[in-house]
Amino acid sequence: MITASLIALPFIAAILLLLLPGNLSKWAALTATIIQAAFTAYVIVIFNINEHNSLLSNAQFIIDQPWISSIGIRFFAAIDGISMLMLILTNFLLPLIVLSTWDRPINNSKLFYFLVLLMQGALVGVFVSLDGFLYYIFWELALIPIYFIVLLWGGENRVKITFKFFIYTLLGSLFMLAAIIWLYLQTGDLHSFGVDAFYNLNLDMVQQRWIFWAFFLAYAIKIPLLPFHSWQPDTYNTAPNAGTMLLSAIMLKMGIYSVMRWLLPIAPGAVMAYADLVIILCIIGIIYASWIAIGQKEIKRLFAWSSIAHVALITAGVFTLSRTGFQGALIQMLSHGVCAVGMFFVAEIILRRRGTYAFDKLGGIREKAPVFASVFLVITFGSAALPLTSGFIGEFLLLNSLYEYNFWYATFAGLTIILGAVYMLRAFKFSMLGAAEEGSVFQDLSFTEKLVFFPIVGLIIFLGVFPQFIFNLTDESVKYLITEINQHLATGL
């Protein structure tokens, strides 16, 4: 019931919002997302981290209703540690994202907030669904609101860019759909799309390889990994900042989450076989994206590229198939989500006040807006993985897992420590530092802007100092994932 309510709340809120007058819609959206966040907090409290059951170890709040029973499609969802983390990510960041749009009037705000809530519902659906068909529906459903958000409120060239974004990601998902249907056919008399059935298929190596590529293509485009990333910088750049936050902070993580939920346990042998390939791809991606980020001349594009570098490291950590790798990936997803909202909000504020993202027209902001600059500084170092910030915990664990996997991988992936500092400090220097021009104005943070930033800063530091809370939440699921993979490998080989 709890799981179903978590999915349903945003959808219900979205519909109610349509019935309200337009000038109330931002209040309605804020209320709805805060209620959802409070509800999530309540779920965290009643979530039992030590629970053991046959379904995904500590999956709880299971809802399993027949839906299209003639072909075995169920409304099957539950929350385990990993889902819980993703829910925290989604539901705690959404109020901040809504709040980030506060000071700037949006045309047709009713539709905008409707789409944002729709997006939230779809994302929650993706993160809790355990039925392949249901999961796929939410997966695609998440694409539609963001498509319209970028298309209707985007910047330059938005028609062309959104078209590419939509087709590209849709194409990837198509392969995944084929794989899901194929897996369904393999379940035979069970006629089930459920993860439990999929996990128990014991595919042979050839089948696993096919499944791997079908899923991987979908996820690699969504994450995005090199060389499937080329939709991302343009889309991020043209999207309204709230949309970029949704994309970067949450939607990217659909891909990584899905790797852990759907790809790894179903095709562990193939994952093992291709792990090196994927990790190398990720490492090239880290260096490549970081390097390009260094050369960017606009702050938002720089952030977009940094995002590619970060998720590549997360993915590499996942493919080490180790406990530290998974834990590192999970906390880094959270951390990157928080930082991403912060970074793109920084870009948004710069755009609001100065009307441009270009570095050569910025500078001297710290002098005029010290609070804003300090906040940006914390986000900069959070993103550059300074110890006692959330970014460090993630990168430390990820690099450690890579190190245990292969010395050289960690060494090259570790370049992110240096390159990350280079591009973030460049961004900070070019946008914030230097002397302000005579008579230039840059208003410091308003009340609502502070309301967005302070939780972000707080989270960056809190997660860096006390990350154990997150590890406890996810540990049981991660352990389960590892035993699941090992079992498959033992029986399969």
Added chain:
Amino acid sequence: MEKFAWLIPALPLIGFLFSIFFGKKVSKTVVASVASIFVLIPFILTVAIFIPFISVAEAEAIRIPLLEWINIGKLTVNYSIQLDQLSLMMMLVITGVGFLIHVYSAGYMHDDDGFHRFFAYLNLFIFFMLVLVMGSNFLMLFIGWEGVGLCSYLLIGFWYKNMDYNKAANKAFIMNRIGDLGLLLGIFLIYLRFSSFEYSRIAYEAIDIAIGDPIITTITILLFIGAIGKSAQLPLFTWLPDAMAGPTPVSALIHAATMVTAGVYLIIRTNILFTLAPFTQEIIMFVGLATALFAATIGLKQNDIKKVLAYSTVSQLGYMFFALGLGAYTAAYFHLFTHAFFKALLFLGSGSVIHAMSGEQDLRKMGGLKKALPITHATFLIGTIAIAGLPPLAGFFSKDQILASAFAHHPVLWIMGVLGALMTAFYMFRLYYLAFHGSFRGTHEQEHHLHESPKTMTFPLVILAVMSVIAGFVNVPEVLGGGHWLDNFFTPLLAGTTLILEENVHAHLSHTVEYILMGSSVLAVLAVIFYARIRYKNNGHVPAEDSEPMSFLERLLSKKYYVDELYDSIVSNPVVKGAGLLYNYIEVNFIDRIVNGVGQLVVLSSRTARFMQTGNVGFYIFAMVIGALVILAANTFLH
């Protein structure tokens, strides 16, 4: 008393939070007092822990676990404190010198708009530096290690309106990060080898490892890369002279006395691993020696008072690494200890000079400051003598111990070491005579403004001058009738090393040899000082303006061997330019073109295919019938 050890780092952190959040609302006096007191109390606490500690012979390290940090299966790291000989000694220096510099800053920064920000950063620095030395495991060390890098970044770029300063700050942070990556990889390898991050565990297990073990060698090389970055050794030293962009107290505290010595601390902390890796030790020795000499030669031709001191710091750090490479860990620490006092003194003294000169840093514009700044002059002279290594000041004993170890290793090393010491003596006295003697060469306005600094600034100078005189007595060698107190104190710390080498790590030279070595080096130093006196005081020689023609060697030295230019042209420019090329050629013209190409292929093929739609209904029907027939035929014949 140990129960309150957690307060030692916690108080500066509270001070930081206070200054950041309330600094603007209260007066400058309150900010400065709060910040200083929150460093003074930790100093008193440290002393209170230290005194019972020294009264016990070979006291055991005290470990205090505080909070859980990361716990994932076997990967467990906690916030925990380790109090032993090394960390306590470091804490004394950090809080002691730190406190003095806080007091000094209250005067020095008095007219600055960012007063509260400055003290906030200083407190934050003290916090991270204490975490660095107090942690009981490598991750605590890493927190501090990167944290002090952050503070260094913030303080170098303190006057953020000047883009050059910001550039220097970025450079410092990024060069440090290069080292940090080495350190981090080293820590990973330690974890892989020992399954733990705790010092105690590693020391315990390392004893059974054979000398020259390749993994240990790799670990030590990686750790040393970390130390190179933080302690500004070759080839990552160029950030430290640039770091002089920060306010002078910062240069004294961070870039002379404490942060830059973190690399030395790291190696002494893991001395057992380095003892197991003679190969790494050789490297450290050569890097240290090369840095000591290289930086000293650059120091000969610098005209910016702070730049001279900066290169001197690099050179002295080189000495410490030289000692570490020789396996003389105590000597390295001893030099760190004395250096902290006299270099902080020199920097603060130069700050006092700069303060009096209204911001002028060029030695060629100074001269004759002796009369106007009597206290600064006296203390600065003490510092200069101490660094030059004349007995009985602090620098003499520590430098002598390093040189003695060098001689025990190989006489040529001793000669090189003495050469470095001579250059140090020369450029320091050059600086001293140029600044304090002769006639004033600045503008009239500056001359009019000349004044001794306020008490808050001279008080730390006096204390540090006293320390520069007496600090050397903690480890007076036997030959001079001393008791090797520091050597004995550090015995438990070096127990593993001693056990592995099965002998005492101290150099064994006969007393006669030691007398000869000391005597000859002191005489040589005196000769050099005399030469500097004749050249710069009696003859009134003033270095030429930059625009005047110089010999090749002079230009090479004054341009710092063009190292910065070299790094710019082989690293930073290619990286930035390469980023543009990568974006234009690989990204836009290759990857994205393939993606768009696939899209265009679909568009093109559909454009061709649509001509099949003639619009003629008859044709459609015909095609339909044919299609039906084909399906029928296929169905019939294929089965």
Added chain:
Amino acid sequence: MENITQFTGALTINHYLFLSSVLFSIGVMGVLLRRNFIIIFMCVELMLNAVNILLAAFSRYNGNQSGQVFVFFIMVVAAAEVAVGLAILVMIFRNIRTTDINALKNLKW
């Protein structure tokens, strides 16, 4: 009445098949060769009814009622189709004043 049943009883399934295929072929040829779209439309109806005959015949032959159910379905569909189709035809005729399908060449690209 009796004669008729007797007579039909003499008819084998082959007769029905033959009739049906002839009717169907006539329909096909009409659709293919004629230009007037009303005639084409009637030919389509002819084809549908050819199939209906076949369905009814097989239903009787196999003793299975579902074939006849299908016939009704087809009749309903055909009726609906006629309604829509004729409406379209009328609209087309009003617009272009001809019933020649070769005039309808705009259905392309």
